[in-house]
Amino acid sequence: MTSEARTAVYLYGVARGLAPSALDGVTGVAGEPVRALAHRGTALTALVSTVSLTDFGEEALRENLEDLAWLEGTARAHHDVVAHAARNAPTAPVRIATLYRDDQRVRDVLGRDHTHLTDLLDRVTGRTEWGVKAYAIPEAVQQDEPEPESEVEVPALTAGTAYLQRRQAARRVRRALQDRLADHARTLHDELADHAVASRQHAAQDSRLSGRHETLILNMAYLVDDEQADGFHEVARAADRRLPGVTVEITGPWPPYSFIATAEATPTPPPNPRPTPETGPTPEPGSHPEPASNPAPIPTPTPEGGRR
Amino acid sequence: MTAVLDTGDPAVPAERLALVDLLDRLLAGGVVLTGDLVISIAGTDLVRVDLRAVITTVYEQLADPEEPRP
Numbered sequence: 001m002t003s004e005a006r007t008a009v010y011l012y013g014v015a016r017g018l019a020p021s022a023l024d025g026v027t028g029v030a031g032e033p034v035r036a037l038a039h040r041g042t043a044l045t046a047l048v049s050t051v052s053l054t055d056f057g058e059e060a061l062r063e064n065l066e067d068l069a070w071l072e073g074t075a076r077a078h079h080d081v082v083a084h085a086a087r088n089a090p091t092a093p094v095r096i097a098t099l100y101r102d103d104q105r106v107r108d109v110l111g112r113d114h115t116h117l118t119d120l121l122d123r124v125t126g127r128t129e130w131g132v133k134a135y136a137i138p139e140a141v142q143q144d145e146p147e148p149e150s151e152v153e154v155p156a157l158t159a160g161t162a163y164l165q166r167r168q169a170a171r172r173v174r175r176a177l178q179d180r181l182a183d184h185a186r187t188l189h190d191e192l193a194d195h196a197v198a199s200r201q202h203a204a205q206d207s208r209l210s211g212r213h214e215t216l217i218l219n220m221a222y223l224v225d226d227e228q229a230d231g232f233h234e235v236a237r238a239a240d241r242r243l244p245g246v247t248v249e250i251t252g253p254w255p256p257y258s259f260i261a262t263a264e265a266t267p268t269p270p271p272n273p274r275p276t277p278e279t280g281p282t283p284e285p286g287s288h289p290e291p292a293s294n295p296a297p298i299p300t301p302t303p304e305g306g307r308r
Numbered sequence: 309m310t311a312v313l314d315t316g317d318p319a320v321p322a323e324r325l326a327l328v329d330l331l332d333r334l335l336a337g338g339v340v341l342t343g344d345l346v347i348s349i350a351g352t353d354l355v356r357v358d359l360r361a362v363i364t365t366v367y368e369q370l371a372d373p374e375e376p377r378p
Contacts, residue, residue: 014339072327075334079325096334120339131329202332221333251325257333 135214140245
């Protein structure tokens with residue numbers, strides 16, 4: 001690996017106490033086998049593959065990352081390796097496409113960032129990330145009839161005034177519906193957060209990306225103590241049954257991706273899992289989906305460390 | 309209630325995971341060891357790729373699947 005400059009070392013993540021045999025037969029990005037690099041004197045193991053600079057060199061990588069098919073293949077391979085390790089030992093995923101010159105450079109990082117990595121691993125040990133999304137069919141959620149319009153009693157209305165009144169009424173109905181959806185989302189979030197040690201909001205997903213036509217009212221990740229997982233799932237199931245017009249979807253177990261990036265973030269004010277029904281089923285023609293660039297982290301309502 | 313659960317069984321591949329969910333996590337999550345997106349090869353470390361630009365491009369492609377991919 002170090003003998004020539006035609007390869008680089010791709011780092012997937014760092015595990016603690018991973019059995020050396022756990023990665024036997026696992027393949028990673030570009031179909032390359034995955035190796036475990038131990039760090040002398042600690043229980044940390046780097047999960048790596050040797051990759052060709054033809055695909056992972058600077059220029060090539062820039063182009064490849066913009067090729068959706070390549071990115072998808074790489075993302076799924078990256079995820080498969082991290083998920084495999086996470087099933088066997090506490091694992092901190094590393095940002096996709098982190099590359100080093102050789103194994104020694106990776107070992108250097110394990111040594112240099114040992115304290116940071118250990119802190120991260122402490123935070124996720126015995127815990128699992130679960131994703132929860134809630135979708136609403138607005139018509140089914142709407143229960144109250146909108147107030148009847150009284151415009152019939154005012155025959156002298158001009159067409160313009162009548163139009164404005166209709167618009168105002170429609171706005172009130174929409175507003176009430178959004179409030180109701182937000183209430184559902186907040187209630188669900190509060191219940192889920194009771195079973196979680198941390199939560200993080202993911203960006204609203206454009207319906208063209210998710211393939212869903214309902215309105216996304218909640219898109220959260222929760223870090224859940226493993227012994228709380230059953231209760232957490234039951235909350236999601238119960239909400240799905242209880243809330244008319246609302247479908248709750250749970251994904252996971254995920255490696256703790258969502259709780260690594262913000263691990264050092266300063267907690268910010270209370271959660272506002274307010275959905276964004278505006279991003280609902282019919283985006284403006286020509287509009288672009290919201291890039292998931294900067295989802296505001298939501299601090300956990302349950303104080304970190306408040307649960308063992 | 310829909311559950312997309314990773315059983316850990318290799319016979320049930322993770323293909324069921326929606327790409328958008330995966331990218332939300334992979335492009336925004338994970339330990340950043342030396343920078344935003346790091347390509348530390350060729351001796352001197354650190355080339356930054358604008359992940360936000362990548363994400364925007366990718367999501368536009370995802371949203372318009374009929375458009376030819378580059």
